Amino acid sequence: MNDMNLQFITHFTEKYSYFDSARMALEGGCRWIQLRMKDAPIKVVEAEAVRVMKLCKEYGATFIIDDHVELVKKLGADGVHLGKNDMPVAEARCYLGKEFIIGGTANTFDDVCMHVNSGANYIGMGPFRYTTTKKNLSPVLGLEGYNEILGKMKAKGIIVPVVAIGGITMNDIKDVMQTGVSGIALSGTILRATDPVSETRQILQK
Numbered sequence: 001m002n003d004m005n006l007q008f009i010t011h012f013t014e015k016y017s018y019f020d021s022a023r024m025a026l027e028g029g030c031r032w033i034q035l036r037m038k039d040a041p042i043k044v045v046e047a048e049a050v051r052v053m054k055l056c057k058e059y060g061a062t063f064i065i066d067d068h069v070e071l072v073k074k075l076g077a078d079g080v081h082l083g084k085n086d087m088p089v090a091e092a093r094c095y096l097g098k099e100f101i102i103g104g105t106a107n108t109f110d111d112v113c114m115h116v117n118s119g120a121n122y123i124g125m126g127p128f129r130y131t132t133t134k135k136n137l138s139p140v141l142g143l144e145g146y147n148e149i150l151g152k153m154k155a156k157g158i159i160v161p162v163v164a165i166g167g168i169t170m171n172d173i174k175d176v177m178q179t180g181v182s183g184i185a186l187s188g189t190i191l192r193a194t195d196p197v198s199e200t201r202q203i204l205q206k
Contacts, residue, residue: 026061064078102119121161
């Protein structure tokens with residue numbers, strides 16, 4: 001799993017479609033796209049997934065679909081990301097087999113252990129701070145939370161890529177990366193920028 005240092009999570013805004021947001025992140029150098037379309041009908045998600053997956057292939061990027069395990073298998077996406085209210089990682093692993101990437105959302109050390117034991121390839125850990133792009137947020141972790149959980153993982157010899165997520169801005173990147181995470185996931189920070197393509201490039205340089 002290469003290019004995990006920056007994961008881009010698609011978001012629909014007044015200005016940009018899901019496809020547009022993915023395209024700009026890819027143009028800026030991001031090589032890991034997660035299509036997240038919460039509450040959208042499955043047919044709408046599938047239609048957009050086909051378009052975004054084609055784009056990811058053109059850029060040689062990893063393409064992950066949020067939540068829809070069956071769609072991942074049907075379309076041949078690279079993998080799925082599962083939140084706390086989605087299909088359990090263990091069930092998804094049984095359904096998909098070994099060849100697909102599975103990521104699981106974690107907010108505690110116990111979450112991490114559960115996902116790793118269930119066969120997750122990476123952990124999306126957060127939220128770092130409050131974010132408007134997600135409903136029903138788990139408790140905010142902050143730098144202290146990341147340091148504590150990653151410290152426990154190290155003590156227990158748990159080795160799995162951890163991606164920080166949730167309200168991270170350009171100014172946070174250095175401090176967040178110093179906690180020992182493998183990468184960060186962004187959405188609003190890139191899309192709120194005057195030039196999202198340029199913003200993505202600057203983030204990758206950091």
